[in-house]
Amino acid sequence: MYSIRAAVASDLDEVVDVLARLQAEPAHHIAYHGETADEIVEELTGMRPDWMSGTVLATDSAGRVRGVLGVEADPEVGRAWLHGPYVDVPANHPAAAQLWHQTADALLEEALRVPGLAGIADLELCGHRRHRLLADFAARHDFRTGTTSRVFTLTGAGLRSVLVRDTGDTGYESVVDSAVRLLPDDSAVKAAVRALHGRSFPDAPITARQLVEGVRGHCVVVLTGPGGLIGYAAGYPQEGELYVDLVAVDPDKRSRGAGRALVRGLLRELAARHGARSQAAAVIALGNDASERMFTALGFALHMEMVSYRQVLAVTGC
Known part of the structure; x- marks a missing residue:
């Protein structure tokens, strides 16, 4: 022992x-x-x-x-x-x-x-x-088995193609990409991000306040339109990797390429701020087929599967 x-x-x-x-x-x-x-x-x-x-x-x-x-x-x-x-x-x-x-x-x-x-x-x-x-x-x-998640990664030419925007492209995808921007210092936009975060990730390991205030080191990009917030993406750099932590799109505004644009915008912002990395990664809950389709459409490939376990204790105050 x-x-x-x-x-x-x-x-x-x-x-x-x-x-x-x-x-x-x-x-x-x-x-x-x-x-x-x-x-x-x-x-x-x-x-x-x-x-x-x-x-x-x-x-x-x-x-x-x-x-x-x-x-x-x-x-x-x-x-x-x-x-x-x-x-x-x-x-x-x-x-x-x-x-x-x-x-x-x-x-x-x-x-x-x-x-x-x-x-x-x-x-x-x-x-x-x-x-x-x-x-x-x-x-x-007595930890209960929780979510099984799948780790997807993007490397090589696929990652480079995401990070380099074709400034001469005037197609729909490029127009949407150009509309993605850093979370502005705007109380209405921040409130909308907090609300969407709460609806999309009620059990997230980061609160809406922590997200919009950046206290956990996240970079947040948003996509807005005439009707307000369309969606946001958040992530951070790691050694050798750009990590996409959260992507949320308003349910009424999905299937129009917003999620892919947000991921591309986030990765470009992270690379511009912290330097390019050899890999980008995202973790997707097993069964979230829409997210898997979105990331695979961007070129991400399955890397591994992870299983979480959770236990709720009686609080003793140590």
């Missing part, structure tokens, strides 16, 4: 090494982290410089990191995300599954004591569809 302790800043390199190795394997892949060391460093330290304050580790008898579980809580949303558990079981261990589960259980027990979880009742974790250890862990701890 490994020892469990809180992470400290000097653990970063070793933590990144463990996560990068496990993220490369579908049977150990967890959502919320990238797949390369650079992506993981950015996600750990870019948005959360105090990443260690919500992270617990498992270490072996030599002090080497063998397990990691991070906690990211949002009191305004009332939810926390478990980044893990990751358990690095030595190759050919005679009781690998048992060691994985014992370590994961100990990490969760310690993580639930993290001060940032005070008052949080809703926990979520998410991993690759082939991560059966995670599915068993979730079931044992």
